[in-house]
Amino acid sequence: MFRLIDSPLGPLRLQASPRGLSRVEFSGTSTPLEAVGGTDEGGVDKRSADVLDAAQVQLAEYFAGQRRAFELPLDLPETTAFRAAVHAQLAEIGYGETVTYRDVAKMLGRPGATRAVGSACGANPLLIVRPCHRVLRSDGGLGGYAGGVAAKRFLLALEEI
Structure with missing residues (x-):
């Protein structure tokens, strides 16, 4: 549905x-x-x-700025073990915090997997709820986002990052 x-x-x-x-x-x-x-x-x-x-x-x-975390049951689609690990790590990034794709790769014990993390973020089925907008390029740039850079910029501003 x-x-x-x-x-x-x-x-x-x-x-x-x-x-x-x-x-x-x-x-x-x-x-x-x-x-x-x-x-x-x-x-x-x-x-x-x-x-x-x-x-x-x-x-x-x-x-509306009244919620910082989502409390919803999830029914995640099947994916690879690596992508599932990246998506789970996204849920650990706190409201108003940012990390880089490289940081996520290191958190997963795969420091050389920066591009794979970026690809997994791009395949995130739960935009906003699993906050891939909080993941930045290693140089601090915005990087890609399914809704476009303007949407990513909006969400980061909403969280006052």
Whole structure:
């Protein structure tokens, strides 16, 4: 089940199963949310809708500066062991903190895996919830982000980094 929600960064697409939130991504659509109804819940179980409701509320609180951490059940898609480790490490980066791709590689005991960390961040299915926007290039530059550099800059400013 998925839902499109509005955010200060434009539409976000949330996806959930009965087990938890599985994806937060920039929708890339230019269609106004009102035109598509904002949700696609066609009779799929209530637990998935509850997860989406909670995610929508918590994201709104985050964007309003009232939430620093997310408390949502997650249903992570299958991935490689390395990417799963990177994504788990992202969850450990505190609100208002930044690290570099190299730092994450070192934290994982793989100091030579800087580019692989960058690739894993790029494959992060839970943008914002698993905060890959807090990971910078080794020179302190913003680097890539699924929502673009402007979105990354916005999120970092929101957290006053």
